[in-house]
Structure formats: C-alpha cells, structure tokens
Amino acid sequence: VLALFGITGxxxxxxxxxxxxxxxxxxEGVLLFGALxxxxxxxxxxxxxxxxxxxxxxxxxxxxxxxxxxAELEETLTEEAGFSRRRLLVVGLGGALASLAAALAIPVFSxxxxxxxxxxxxxxxxxxxxxxxxxxxxxxxxxxxxxVLTVFPDGDGSDPNASTLxxxxxxxxxxxxxxxxxxxxxxxxxxxxxxxxVAYSKICTHAGCPVGLYRSSEHVLICPCHQSEFDVLDGxxxxxxxxxxxxxxxxxxxxxxxxxxxxxxxxxxxxPSFWDMHR
Amino acid sequence: MTEDERPAPGxxxxxxxxxxxxxxxxxxxxxxxxxxxxRTSAARIVRAGMRKVFPDxxxxxxxxxxxxxxxxxxxxxxxxxxxxxxxAADVTYDxxxxxMVGREVSAAYDxxxxxxxxxxxxxxxxxxxxxAALVFVAVVVLxxxxxxxxxxxxxxxxxxxxxxxxxxxxxxxxxxxxxSLPDDLLSGTGARIAYSAALSIPFVGPWLASLxxxxxxxxxxxxxxxxxxxxxxxxxxxxxxIVGHIALLxxxxxxxxxxxxxxxxxxxxxxxxxxxxxLSSGLFFLTAAICSLLGAFFQINPxxxxxxxxxxxxxxxxxxxxYVGWLDGALRIFPPFExxxxxxxxxxxxxxxxxxxxxxxxxxxxxxxxxARFTRDDRPHHLLDRLWEHPRRTATGVAILTFxxxxxxxxxxxxxxxxxxxxxxxxxxxxxxxAVLLPIAAWIVTYRxxxxxxxxxxxxxxxxxxxxxxxxxxxxxxxxAE
Numbered sequence: 001v002l003a004l005f006g007i008t009g010x011x012x013x014x015x016x017x018x019x020x021x022x023x024x025x026x027x028e029g030v031l032l033f034g035a036l037x038x039x040x041x042x043x044x045x046x047x048x049x050x051x052x053x054x055x056x057x058x059x060x061x062x063x064x065x066x067x068x069x070x071a072e073l074e075e076t077l078t079e080e081a082g083f084s085r086r087r088l089l090v091v092g093l094g095g096a097l098a099s100l101a102a103a104l105a106i107p108v109f110s111x112x113x114x115x116x117x118x119x120x121x122x123x124x125x126x127x128x129x130x131x132x133x134x135x136x137x138x139x140x141x142x143x144x145x146x147x148v149l150t151v152f153p154d155g156d157g158s159d160p161n162a163s164t165l166x167x168x169x170x171x172x173x174x175x176x177x178x179x180x181x182x183x184x185x186x187x188x189x190x191x192x193x194x195x196x197x198v199a200y201s202k203i204c205t206h207a208g209c210p211v212g213l214y215r216s217s218e219h220v221l222i223c224p225c226h227q228s229e230f231d232v233l234d235g236x237x238x239x240x241x242x243x244x245x246x247x248x249x250x251x252x253x254x255x256x257x258x259x260x261x262x263x264x265x266x267x268x269x270x271x272p273s274f275w276d277m278h279r
Numbered sequence: 280m281t282e283d284e285r286p287a288p289g290x291x292x293x294x295x296x297x298x299x300x301x302x303x304x305x306x307x308x309x310x311x312x313x314x315x316x317x318r319t320s321a322a323r324i325v326r327a328g329m330r331k332v333f334p335d336x337x338x339x340x341x342x343x344x345x346x347x348x349x350x351x352x353x354x355x356x357x358x359x360x361x362x363x364x365x366x367a368a369d370v371t372y373d374x375x376x377x378x379m380v381g382r383e384v385s386a387a388y389d390x391x392x393x394x395x396x397x398x399x400x401x402x403x404x405x406x407x408x409x410x411a412a413l414v415f416v417a418v419v420v421l422x423x424x425x426x427x428x429x430x431x432x433x434x435x436x437x438x439x440x441x442x443x444x445x446x447x448x449x450x451x452x453x454x455x456x457x458x459s460l461p462d463d464l465l466s467g468t469g470a471r472i473a474y475s476a477a478l479s480i481p482f483v484g485p486w487l488a489s490l491x492x493x494x495x496x497x498x499x500x501x502x503x504x505x506x507x508x509x510x511x512x513x514x515x516x517x518x519x520x521i522v523g524h525i526a527l528l529x530x531x532x533x534x535x536x537x538x539x540x541x542x543x544x545x546x547x548x549x550x551x552x553x554x555x556x557x558l559s560s561g562l563f564f565l566t567a568a569i570c571s572l573l574g575a576f577f578q579i580n581p582x583x584x585x586x587x588x589x590x591x592x593x594x595x596x597x598x599x600x601x602y603v604g605w606l607d608g609a610l611r612i613f614p615p616f617e618x619x620x621x622x623x624x625x626x627x628x629x630x631x632x633x634x635x636x637x638x639x640x641x642x643x644x645x646x647x648x649x650x651a652r653f654t655r656d657d658r659p660h661h662l663l664d665r666l667w668e669h670p671r672r673t674a675t676g677v678a679i680l681t682f683x684x685x686x687x688x689x690x691x692x693x694x695x696x697x698x699x700x701x702x703x704x705x706x707x708x709x710x711x712x713x714a715v716l717l718p719i720a721a722w723i724v725t726y727r728x729x730x731x732x733x734x735x736x737x738x739x740x741x742x743x744x745x746x747x748x749x750x751x752x753x754x755x756x757x758x759x760a761e
Contacts (some may be wrong), residue, residue, distance in 0.1 A: 029575015029620025
C-alpha cells in the first residue's frame, strides 16, 4: 500500500515538473494515470486486505407507512389549512397561479422568430447570378463535363439554405435522359449549351445535410450523412436511401455571355420536409 | 433482532466488540467532532449513515462508477469553461496550428483550438472530458441493464427507476450539447440533423425548431444556448437527481442477490465505513486514472482535422458519438416514406427520428408498471432475480438491446461498406431486415435458453460451477451468491 501511495507521490511531483517545463499531453496523461491509479489501488488494497471485513445483517422494515399515518397526513394538509371549507378560494388560487404561469411562459416565444414563410423561401430571386461563394459569376466554359460547383445568389453565401449545386452533366447524358439537347453531335470543341447543365438545391430533403458527393459516372448525387442517392438526370429523384423527395430544381437561364441567371426562387421548400409544407 | 454481526466467510475476524457508546457527557468531550455535534446534533445521523449496509457484488459498483464519471466531468469541464468562448462570432485563427492559420472560424472553434494547442494540459483535459463523457453514458446504460435484468426496479423502486431513466436522458442530452460546442464541421452537421428531426414534429415542429435554435438553421444563437444548457441547466438537473437517486436508495436500502443469509426482510453486506468507503473512494481514483490514460493516448474528436462548421460543406464518413449512433442508424435505414395526405406531409425523419425513439424510451421508462401489470405481481421485491428466472423480461431486454445494436451498426453503414467492400445500398437493405428480424430472433432464443435453464435447475444434479457452498452454523449447506 505504501508503495502504491509512493507511486502517487512520485507521479505527482513529476507532473509538477512537466507542467513547469511547458507540458506534454501524453507525459502528463501517463503521470496523472500513475498518480490517480496509485492512490486508487492503494486505497482499495488497504480496504480489502487490511480492514476487518465484517458482514452485517440489517433488518428491513416494510417501507409503507401505516394507513392511519397517511390519513393523518392528508388531514394535516387539507383540514388544518381549511381547504375543504374554502373550495372557491382554492379554485381561485389555482386559476391565479395558472394565469401567472401562462403569462410567465410567454417570453419563451422571444427565443426564436415565428417560422412564417421562412422555410419556404431562400435568397434566390429572378435575375441573380449563379456564383461560388464570394466569387464572380460562373461561366459555362469554367465547368468541365462531370463537374460540380456549389453556387449562391451573386456569390452571397450568407444564406446557406440557398446553396445550390450546378452540375454539367454533358450533352451525352442529357441526350440519354431524353431531354432536348441543343448540341446534336457531342464534340469536345462544342460550346456548352444550357441543356448540359442542371441546378439543384444542395440541402438534402431528408435531414438537411449538404448533398456533398457526386458520382459523375452514374450521375448520382449522394448525401454523406444518411446515404440518400439522387438521380441527377431524372430531376434529382431519390433512388436509394431514406430521402423521399426530389431535390428542388433551381430555374435558371444561360446568358449569351456564358453566365447563368436565376429565373426565380426554388418552386418548393428546400431541405427537410415538415407537416404543413404544402399549405 | 435488531442487528446481527458475523464474520465474513474465510476471513479472520478480531473486532467482536461493537464500537461502544463512548461516554460523552456534555462539557467533557472535546475536539472538532464534539464541536460540530453540539451545533448540529448530526453525530447520530452520520454514524447511522456510516453503518449503511452495502451488499458485496461487483455489479452494484456500476452506478458508483457513473457517479464518479460525473464528478470527473464536472472537474474537467470546469477547467474547460475557463478557456472556452461560447460565441459564433467570426475571428481569424492565428495560433500555432499551421493548416488553419488565416482561416475565418467562429470564436468557439478558435477557443477549442487554443485549448488543444496552447493551454498547458488543455488537450489532455479536453480528451479526458470527452472520454469520461463516453464512459459515463456507457456505465449508466450498463447500470440500467443490471437493474433491468435483475428485476431491481420492482416495487418499491419504480420511482427510482424513473429517476434513473431521466438521468440517462439527461446524460445523453449533456453528451449531445457538449459534442456540439466546438462548432466544428462534424458537430454542426449533428446539430443540423437534430434541427431537421425537430422540424418533423407535427405542425409545431417549425415553431419548436425555431425557438430551440433561435431561427432557421444555421443560427448564431445555438452555440451560446447549448453552452448554457451544457454547463448549467443539464448538469444542475443531473446533480439534483443524483442526490434524489441516492436518497431513495438509502431510504429503501439496497436490493441483494439470493444466497447465504439474504432474505426479503434483511440486507446482508458490509458497512459503508470503513471498507466500502475505502473501496468506493479507491474506485473513484481508479476511474479517474483510466479516463486519464484514455485522454492521454487515444485521440478523440480532433476538430482541427474536421475543420470549422460551414453549412454548405460536409465530410464523409460522419459518425456521431456512440450513444447517438442508433438514432443516426434509424434515420439511415428507414425506408423513404413521406406520404402527403390531404395536403399534409409526414416528413421522412418523423417515424425513425421521433416516433421510434419516443416509443422505445416510453416503454423503458414505464417498464416497472408494464411488468407489474402483465405479471400481476405488484408485491414488494428486495431479492434480485437471476438472469434466467424471468424469461419474458430477459428476452424483451435482450431484444431491445439487439435492436439498438443493429441500429448502431447501421449508423456506420458507410464505414462498414468501405471496410468490407460492400455496396452501401446492399447494407442499407440488409440492416432494414436485420432491424426487424434479429430482435425477434433474439427474443425467441433468449426465451428458450432461460426456459431450458429453469428446467435444468429443477432437476437434481451437481451444483453449477461458479457457485460456492458454505456450511452454515446449523450444519446445513447454503449456496453463496458469487
């Protein structure tokens, strides 16, 4: 036991030295382990080996009070205060307390703004340019085929719920999806056309994580939180995992100068669903 | 019979005279004890407390370890509050961690980096705190399992079961709020998922989520709110309930395992003072020692690798702390079910994120009452059941644990897919089936095993290994539990 306490003493002093020298996480931890462990082991050994271990048998009385005692308590509570004779006053007191509680509960509503329409809208408006956060508007020629960019309205990243994925799926994929494609022959030199691009909300419709992974060979967006998968060529329809609603598509137009302009906000709420989202 | 003292089996025992009521005439006694007693008359109560009987079994120490973890958490947590800044304000990091220099981060994230890299012993304290939190919840769960499977929750202890259940819920809430405080990418994503689950509560969801987070996620308010919850309200509630938990335990006295002189109307064990007090305080230091070792060598939550929270970014793989894993798993494997009926949409996280945990936790909380009703046994019980003696209870407990285990594994389906080369889609499908079938299978197997054990116990045969027989004073043999 004394040896164990000795370990504690040595480790404690060593810990002071390490502190004084500036500290080092692992050494501190080991010394702390030694100090605490020595003390703990010493005390346990002392208690187990050096103390008389007497087994005691203690009787256990029934826990319940006698019925008479309960009745007396009830009487003390109600009769001595005269509650039974003053029913109306008791009701009045209850009412007063309830209304006070209600009044005091109102400040709870200061904790957050009324949701209102905030869940239905993002900061996208007709005419706002698609741009990466803090950057200049994206040009179609900047995005390689299979490329993904996270864009915000005019590059203003202050509304994270407006974050949008701009994906260049390429003319090939656009054609297989049965969509009208301006480019007839896929040609590396061909300038990108509007139909090569899609733009979907980046906020997962399941639990709101950013849908951050893109498997470009299969044109599938994957949410890393719960592995929902969305088919980019089919309106970002959920094809796997727990998400049940398509990622909302941002209406946009490819301008003559190669930049993209939003035609309005998302047509439906972005992110996770809520009960009255169709009101 | 008021009190009966006998030597522990196999131990020499010298001190036969009970501590005599030392003559304490007023004016003659001196010293600090007398001084205190003359002002509080607490000596009797303290002595009675010191003689509280503790049955000797390792499984009774789980609750104590949980208490010690809480003490360690308060101590290390207090250290951390001196340096932590609960603010979402933007600052530019300029500390010694080179990859992050010049990044715009929140003041909270910045302060945790400073605790980790600049404060002496800061990283150690942070890691001990996080490890102690994981051990805390784990030991609380083990303690709950011990109480559940031995039937220690039965009358008169239903009330204490509920207190303990609330403590578990508070421990999980403490863990989750604490996990969110560093404002790193991983924890921010966790908070985002919690917000989405709150949003899915029928109709009041958007209101509740807005009130809890101070607006539409992400907000600047939630760090400071979680901080107040984490360092004041929740630990305060835990402290008060721990006192209540122990007070009820002292009032009702310990349960005990069968065997030896243990009966329904007595408690057999050692007094609190001195042996149990020494064992318990030794156990406290040993718990702290283990947490120190974990904190020293096992890196946990390296937020400098995750990066600061940014609502538009996420990392993969993303796993929460272990006790939240089953919730995440439920969200991952629940089928895409989001019907819109009469213009009302049931959001997909509602059933796995709100209904399933709500139902499970309600069953656990009300279990003492459910069992009393179904078994029509509302009598007081102070002797504990052995695992197999109550097949339906044991089977139900094992089934619920199996369900949690499958969901927890499902919460790591991306990691499992990567490690074993499966497709995530296949694993999701597999876990959907396992979550339904394995608990049922576990129930049946456990029930059968318990029944078989009961039948075996009824047959005369050699005593089972692991049980000691003691020869009692009357000459008969008695089985001694453990």
